[in-house]
Ligand code: OGA
């Protein structure tokens with residue numbers, strides 16, 4: 497396994513491969529046959545939830561959110577209170593960044609130590625099959641050394657405004673999740689570190705790809721943190737989520753923010769009816785971080801912004817003590833979010849083996 501000091505091979509910017517005009521993608525991007533995308537056009541979509549209803553029909557909306565967290569791990573939020581011009585602006589300002597000249601972007605080239613900055617690779621396994629994307633990774637909270645790009649000039653201001661909206665929305669959702677799980681309304685926020693939560697983001701750029709049937713923009717993974725707020729591209733679909741062993745393409749609703757549950761919320765509720773604790777099925781309290789991936793397109797680039805709302809990185813994440821008994825032992829070892837993330841970062845996106853390969857404590 498590689499170390500997190502440096503990339504194991506020279507990093508190639510995917511956009512430059514795309515712009516080379518080559519009709520064949522390098523072998524390094526060709527996925528094994530079973531991982532290649534199937535373009536599915538089913539009518540199923542993830543739930544769309546109208547947050548404005550929280551005032552007028554609170555019970556119904558709380559129920560919809562509860563159902564979405566248990567059955568999908570993903571939902572789209574509309575009327576979330578974030579100004580629509582801001583929702584439109586955020587992916588576009590990142591598109592402008594990705595279209596800056598290479599010399600400008602290279603000034604922010606990242607390393608696997610923190611991932612901050614401009615990059616084209618996740619994971620440090622030598623010889624790994626790579627994803628067809630470039631990205632910019634930014635730590636926002638705690639406020640200490642945010643690596644802001646200086647171009648486009650208004651990027652920082654736009655992202656500061658958007659960040660404060662996400663922090664507001666994140667707190668609202670953690671309250672709703674806590675109540676839905678029968679906990680005190682501040683339970684999850686406190687478990688995440690109160691005001692000291694961590695917030696970071698990844699702007700994803702998926703260049704056009706001459707052989708989209710052989711590769712992926714982002715391999716199957718679940719998000720390691722608490723929950724994710726995704727702004728998808730307005731014009732181009734690409735996000736797929738796995739449900740009952742089928743891939744479902746998400747059809748974004750205009751101005752919606754897509755929310756998904758991360759591994760830390762699953763680990764906190766180890767109530768899956770797995771063989772280990774099959775006597776204990778508390779089906780009203782199963783939150784899942786669901787596997788998802790991104791497919792790419794032969795003639796359209798795609799931009800998205802994933803905002804990660806995470807627990808404070810040195811807090812021990814462990815199952816809620818009241819829920820662990822001799823009959824219902826903990827399914828996962830306790831570890832800090834930082835330790836968990838280091839483990840994920842070494843491997844890169846790898847389905848859901850991450851959470852599932854953690855061994856329960858003895
Ligand atoms: C991610 C992610 C989905 C997308 O960045 O973790 O899942 O649509 N992105 O780009």
Ligand code: NI
Nearest residue numbers: 717718719788
């Ligand atoms: Ni993701």
